[in-house]
Amino acid sequence: MSEYLYKRVLLKLSGEALMGEGRYGIDPEVTERLARQVKQLHDDGVQVGIVVGGGNIFRGLAGSANGMDRAQADYMGMLATVMNALALQDAFERLDAPCRVMSAIQMNEVCEPYIRRRAINHLQKGDIVIFAAGSGNPYFTTDTAAALRACEIGAECLLKATKVDGVYDKDPVSNPDAVRFDRITYHEVLVRGLQVMDSTAAALCQDNRMPIIVLNIEGEDNIKNALKGEPVGTVVVQED
Template identity: 70%
Template sequence: MADYQYNRVLLKLSGEALMGSGDFGIDGEVLGRLAEQIREVHDDGIELGIVVGGGNIFRGMSEAANGMDRAQADYMGMLATVQNALALQDAFEHAGIDTRVMSAIEMRAICETYIRRRAVRHMEKGRVVIFAAGTGNPYFTTDTAAALRACEINADCLMKATKVDGIYDKDPVTNPDAVRFDQISYREVLMRGLRVMDATATALCQENHMPIIVFDIEQPHVFRDALSGEPVGTTVIEEEDEQ
């Protein structure tokens, strides 16, 4: 194995990251580029789990705001994550990566049902595990699902791939003077209300001492560099007085 700082990781991918330049759906070229980045580290023996969102297909919270029952909308969003997981599995297997999809909602005809011990065993055997359907419960985001799965599989860190190169003190898209953090504590993220992950996910990582690394997935080799401990994006960790 190459000299990596982390050996077992949970990668959180937003559904929007799969759209490419489109307004919705899945971009095949994006899937191909992502598969190549994953293969770089998979070939070096990294154990990898992935949680994928569904916002490129259906966003439950948005539809709930438009009058749909929130629980019903969230279940529809969970099904969207399963579609994305199957698309990722196809792309990864075309790249020669052995992959399993595990869903928090039972659907045996198309994927395995999530069982923690089985997921860990898959990773130990060199398979990438894609966790679909969030936590299986409405009112919880896929960010919270990612934090939960990272803790359950005893990951060394949680990596969040976004379209922004880290965490800023304000929205860098609308504020040219926004300042990026190289490192920040969970407490400061929560106090400032920074939109890294939702507060439930951040608090869960804080309670379980799970580092979070936020980076721009569109940069070449960025996943490998982040795993190697290179100064990529922003790292969320504990301050000494939080320990």
């Protein structure tokens, strides 16, 4: 445990990360691979909370753009995150890793309601905790939910695992000359309008001095190495 810089972390996974090579849905091979990475942290004594998006099943903003009521579309997106959370829980349990799913929207037949003190107690007992249904409120993204849960549970770091290997000065997909940052401040992220997390999530992390590490989820040991302080991805921190 001493080799890790952080004892309790919040991992933010996009729904798209669960698709694998598919165009939608959940790839069981991907959930198993993710579960193995997180289980290794768990076995090493790191307390792990997870917030997962739902974009692989339904994205509220996309529904709103197509004419749906925004709040209604967002609630549908929250339900999609619950499906992803249950799939991840199944992957953890098949590896004999204790896991709880806590939902911001009550659905007692399939998961627990989110209660902050209970969530912290689960983490302290050694359970991996997956926070589903975002924040339970429309108009807020799962990025904001991740920042909120990280602050609420007293996480020491927020890990955002994406398909990109860090934060760039512009879109690296359409700009081959894009430059990746090894380290950047919240202020720079907000002023430059960089797509680390949405502005609400970034501002919440800034106000609570919550470091963010943005990394590529596809690397086998990227999460573990980042938590050891190795130069993986981009670190977003408060100004000195």
